[in-house]
Structures are given as structure tokens and as C-alpha cells.
Amino acid sequence: MQLDPNAYTSTYLGDSLTNKTILITGAGSGIGKAVALDCAKAGATVILLGKDQTKLEAVYDEIVTLNAPQPAIYPLNLLSATDHDYTAMHDILSEEFDQIDGLIHQAGILGTSTPVANYTLLQWQNVFQVNLTSAFMLAKTLHPLLKQAPHASILFTTSSTAQTGKAYWSAYSASKAGLENLAQSLVFEYDKTTHIRVNCIEPGAINTPFRAFAFPAEDPNTLKTPSDISGTFAYLMSDNSKEINGERLTLNGGG
Numbered sequence: 001m002q003l004d005p006n007a008y009t010s011t012y013l014g015d016s017l018t019n020k021t022i023l024i025t026g027a028g029s030g031i032g033k034a035v036a037l038d039c040a041k042a043g044a045t046v047i048l049l050g051k052d053q054t055k056l057e058a059v060y061d062e063i064v065t066l067n068a069p070q071p072a073i074y075p076l077n078l079l080s081a082t083d084h085d086y087t088a089m090h091d092i093l094s095e096e097f098d099q100i101d102g103l104i105h106q107a108g109i110l111g112t113s114t115p116v117a118n119y120t121l122l123q124w125q126n127v128f129q130v131n132l133t134s135a136f137m138l139a140k141t142l143h144p145l146l147k148q149a150p151h152a153s154i155l156f157t158t159s160s161t162a163q164t165g166k167a168y169w170s171a172y173s174a175s176k177a178g179l180e181n182l183a184q185s186l187v188f189e190y191d192k193t194t195h196i197r198v199n200c201i202e203p204g205a206i207n208t209p210f211r212a213f214a215f216p217a218e219d220p221n222t223l224k225t226p227s228d229i230s231g232t233f234a235y236l237m238s239d240n241s242k243e244i245n246g247e248r249l250t251l252n253g254g255g
Contacts, residue, residue, distance in 0.1 A: 001244070001247045001249050001250070002249070002250050002251070003232050003235075003249055003250070003251055004251075005224075005228060005232045006228075007232075008231035008232045008234065008235040009231055010038065010041050010042070010231065012231070012235075013038065013041070013042040013231060013234055013235060013238070014042065015042060015043040016042050016043070016234075016239070017039055017043045017044035017101075017234065017237060018042075018043030018044075019043070020044045020045070020102060020149075020237065020238075021045045021046075021047065021097050021099065021100050021101050021102075022039050022045070022046050022100075022101060022102035022104065022237050023046075023047040023049060023074070023093075023100060023102070023103050023104070023142065024039070024046055024047065024048060025049045025078065025104065025106055025107035025134070025138070026049075026050060026105075026106040026107030026108070027046070027048035027049055027050050027059060027106070028050035028052045028056050028058075028059060029052075029055055029208075030106075030206075030208035030210060031203060031208060031229070031230060031233075032050070032104075032106040032107065033055075033226065034225075034226035034227045034229075034230035035104060035106060035230045035233040036048055036059055036063065036071070037059070037062065037063065037227075037230070038227075038230045038233070038234040039102075039233075039237060040063045040066055040069065041068060041234075042234050042238070043068070043069065044068075044069065044101075044102075044234075044237070045069040045071065045072070046069075046071045046072070047071070047072045047074055047093070047100075048071055048072065049074045049075075049107075050075065050076070050107070051075065051078070051079070053075045056073045056075065057073065059071075060073055072096065074092075076089065078107055078129065078130045078134040079109075079126060079129055079130050081134065083137075086141040087141070089141055090141045090142070090144070093142075093145060094144070094145065097145065098145075098148060099145055099146070099148035099152075100145040100148075100152065101146075101151070101153070101237070102152065102153045102237040103138060103139070103142055103146065103152075103153075103154045104155045104157075104233055104237070105138060105155070105156050105157065106233075107130060107134070108130060108131045108172075108210070109126070109127055109130045109172075110127075110172050111123055111124075111126065111127035111169075111171045111172055112171075113169060114168055115167075115168060116170045119170065119171065123171065127171035127175050128171065128174075128175050128178070131172070131176060131178075132175045132178045132179050132182065135156055135179055139154060139186060143196075146194075146196050147194050147195075147196065149196075150195060151239050152194075152196040153196075153199070153237050153242075154186065154196060154197070154198040154199070155199055155200070155201055155237070156179050156180075156182075156183050156198070156199075157200070157201055157202075157203065158176050158179055158180055158200040158201065158202050158248070159172070159173075159176045160202060161177075162176035162180050162200075163177075165177075179200065180200050183198045183199070183246075184246065186198045187245060187246040197244070197246070198245065199236060199244060199245065199247045199248075199249055200249065201232070201249045201251070202248070202249065202250045202251070204224070204250070205218075205223050205224070206223060206224050206225065206228075208226060211223065232249075232251060236249070
């Protein structure tokens with residue numbers, strides 16, 4: 001399913017996320033930051049999750065200047081997070097929020113660009129830990145709070161490599177394929193038992209530090225910026241998109 005990112009401007013979004021609480025991973029920079037700002041502009045209380053507290057605090061301050069609902073910061077390194085860390089997350093968030101209306105898992109790592117024969121077990125496990133295992137743990141951990149929302153939305157950021165594996169990116173490609181499969185399983189599990197919907201979104205080629213690392217020879221000025229496409233993420237958290245479920249979404253012109 002294709003969406004036109006140019007359609008979901010701040011004017012279109014309006015206050016469509018008022019009274020919603022949305023947790024966003026990778027919120028300190030890149031797409032995650034832009035999505036957090038758009039969600040806040042649309043009235044959401046955003047929970048900024050990331051490993052770099054300094055970056056999260058900068059995003060927090062930027063949201064405050066928008067006169068948006070006061071955000072929250074949840075520092076967590078997804079690479080090293082344990083089962084205990086996720087249990088603590090549930091307990092802490094449950095004390096502060098009656099429900100979670102949205103989860104956007106934007107955080108991800110590319111890992112080492114190398115042939116499969118050269119991959120170490122630790123390198124492989126690290127990519128899966130951030131890209132896939134954390135998505136599983138977040139969905140599991142936040143499930144009780146997501147169930148409390150009238151219309152909850154989970155959105156996983158995926159990649160074209162989930163559909164066709166890329167040489168030297170085996171761990172990344174496989175982890176994104178697994179992420180899409182996890183999303184499909186959740187859709188079937190939630191069907192008729194909850195009001196939680198799950199989608200995956202492929203943003204395409206976006207000018208971010210991640211993209212620069214993956215394609216160092218690419219001219220970043222030829223790419224869309226995170227703010228060009230972040231409104232689409234916010235739209236998929238709103239009740240205006242509540243009929244969209246179980247989809248693999250791509251953004252027109254995203255590359």
C-alpha cells in the first residue's frame with residue numbers, strides 16, 4: 001500500500017492526536033525526532049525513548065517551545081536492554097499513564113557491512129537485538145497499556161531489504177524480514193481480541209545519519225528530509241487511519 005507523504009502536513013493533522021500518548025524509539029535524531037515533533041504538534045503526549053539522554057533532552061526542549069503537551073523522556077539502550085529493563089519500563093509507565101495509544105519503533109542499526117562468512121555471532125546478534133528483539137519486547141511489554149486504548153496503533157519501520165536481501169547486509173535484511181513477519185503475527189493475534197492495529201512502513205531514502213553511514217558516496221542533497229515524511233507516521237497514529245491494519249506501507253517518491 002502506498003501513501004503520499006506530501007498529504008500529511010501539520011495542517012492536515014491538526015489536533016488529531018489530542019489526548020493520545022505515543023512512545024517513539026530512536027527519538028533523539030533523524031526520523032524518530034521528526035516524528036516526535038509532528039506527533040507533539042498534533043496534540044500527542046510523546047514518550048521519547050533512546051540511548052542518548054542529551055539528544056532526548058534537546059528534543060524535549062524543542063517540543064516544549066511548541067506549547068505542545070509536556071513530553072516524557074525514557075532513556076534506554078535497546079542494544080543492552082534486558083528482560084528486567086523492560087519489566088521496569090512497564091511498571092514506570094503504568095504509574096504515569098493509564099494507556100498507551102501508539103508505539104513507533106523507529107530505532108535500528110545497520111550492523112557490519114560484510115559477507116556472511118565474515119560475520120561474528122556477536123555482530124549478528126547485536127543487529128537482531130535492536131531491530132527485531134526490541135520490537136518483540138516493546139510490543140510484549142506495552143501490551144497491557146495498549147489494550148487500554150480505544151484505538152491503539154503499532155508502527156514498525158522496515159526496509160526494502162526485508163523483501164529482497166542485500167549483499168553484505170545479511171543481518172539487517174534478515175532482521176527487517178523478521179520484523180515484518182512479527183507484525184503479521186501480531187495482526188492475527190490481535191484480530192477480534194483487541195483494538196490494536198499493526199503496520200510496517202518503508203520510508204525510502206531519507207537524509208539521515210543512518211543513510212549517510214550506509215551510503216557514504218551518496219549526495220544527501222538529493223534525498224528527502226525526515227520532516228518531509230514524518231507526518232505520515234503521525235497520521236498512522238491517529239484515528240483517521242484506524243482502518244489501515246496489517247499493511248506494508250511505502251511512501252511515494254521515497255526512493
